[in-house]
Amino acid sequence: MDSKIKTTKAGKPPRSAEATKARILEAAKKEFAKNGLAGARVDVIAERSLNNKRMMYHYFESKDKLFQMVLEQAYVDIRTAEHKLSLETLEPKEALEKFVRFTWDYYLKHPEFITLVNSANLHRAKHLKGSEVVKMTNRKLVSLVGGILDRGVETGAFRKGVDPVQLNITIAAIGYYYLTNRFTGSIIFERDLMEKAALDDRLAFNIETIMRLVCA
Amino acid sequence: MDSKIKTTKAGKPPRSAEATKARILEAAKKEFAKNGLAGARVDVIAERSLNNKRMMYHYFESKDKLFQMVLEQAYVDIRTAEHKLSLETLEPKEALEKFVRFTWDYYLKHPEFITLVNSANLHRAKHLKGSEVVKMTNRKLVSLVGGILDRGVETGAFRKGVDPVQLNITIAAIGYYYLTNRFTGSIIFERDLMEKAALDDRLAFNIETIMRLVCA
DNA sequence: TCAGAAACGCACTAACCAGTTACTTGGTTA
C-alpha cells in the first residue's frame, strides 16, 4: 500500500525463519527448564516467542522434537564455552582449578542447563540417543581433562592412576548437586545455600576436594 | 448374606484405612518417581493401588498433597536407615567409609528417592516448606557426620576445619549425580555406567575422594 | 439389631492441552 521499505507492524520483528526459530528455541528453553518436559506448555512457548503455535509445529514437528533441539543446543553451548578456556596453555594445577571454577560458574549462570539435563534423565535420555554432535563434543571434554591429568603426572604435580572420566563426573557432581538441590538443601540444612558467602564457601570447598583428590 | 467371618471378594484386601493409605502411597511413589509430578497420572496411581480414585482424594486431598506425603516419607525412610547404622560405635575412618558406602548403596537400591528429590526441587521445594519432621531428621544427620568428624580430629585421623554440612553435601553429591545422570552419562561418556564393574569402580573412587578430603 | 460412621465405587464434568485445518500476508524472482 504505502512504501516499500523494510518495516513491519509496530513491535513485530521482521519476517525471518532463522530469527523465528531462534526465538522459539529460547522461549522453549526457559519453559522446559522451569516446568520440565511434561509440565511445559506449548501454548506458553508460542506466546513467549511472539509466535503462533503453528510456527512451532512448522519448524519443530512436535513438543518432544523441540525439547530434543533445546537439549542438544544446551550441550553444545556448555562444551563450546569450555573449549574457549584454552586450558592446554596453563600449568596442570592452574588449569584444573580454572576448570573446576568454570564448571561452577557456568552452572550458576545457566541454571536451565541443570534442569534440562534432569528432565532428559527423567525420560531415560531418549532425546539424546541419536545425537552424534553431543557425543563428539563430550569426547573432546574427556580428552581435555585427560590431557591436563597426564601433563600433571609428568610434572609430578598429580598422582598416577586417576580415571579422567571419574574425575570429570566428580567435578560436575560437586557443583551440580549443590545447585540442583538448592531448594530442598536450604530447607534441610536450615541455611540459605544461595547467599553470596555460602556460594563462595562452596566453590572453595570444591576446589579443595578436587585438588586433594588428584595432587601427589 | 452368608457368614460373618472376615473375608472379602476374591483378591481384594480386607477393608482397612491404614492399608489403603499405604497402598496409595506406595503406588504414588512409583508413579511420581517414574514420571515426575506433572507427568504422573492420578488414574494410574488409583489403579495400581487397587483402589478407586475417589479414595485417593478422600485420604489425600489433592495430587500435590499426595506428592508432599510421598516426599516426606521418602526423607523419613532414608534418615531412619542412616540412623540404624550406629556409626557412633565405630572408629572415625571406619564410620565415615561406612557412611559413604551406605549413601551409595541406598541411592542404588532406592532410585525413586533421587527422582522424587529432583521433582521437589523443580517445584522449588514448596512441598517441603512446612515439614518440621524433615527438618528434624536432617538435623540429626548433620550432627551424626559432625560427630564422626570431631572424633576423627581428636584421634588425629582427620584434619581440622572441615564443615560437616559441606562434607554431607559432597558425600551425597558424588553418588547422587552419577546415578541421577546415569542415562545421559552413559551416552556422553560412551560407556555403560550401570554395569557392575562400573558401579564398583565408582564406589571405590568416591571413598577415595572423601578420605583424601578429610584425612590429616 | 440397628443406627451411624467410615470405607468404598461408579459415572460424570469442566478445564486443559498437543496437535491440525484452512486460511491470509508478504517477499522474491522470472
Next chain:
DNA sequence: TAACCAAGTAACTGGTTAGTGCGTTTCTGA
C-alpha cells in the same frame, strides 16, 4: 507484474486429566 512460495494466523478438535456428586457396602458399638 504476476505467480509462487514461505512466513504467519485464528479458530478448532478430540482425547486427556484432575477433581466430584452421590449412592452403596461394611464395620462397630450401644
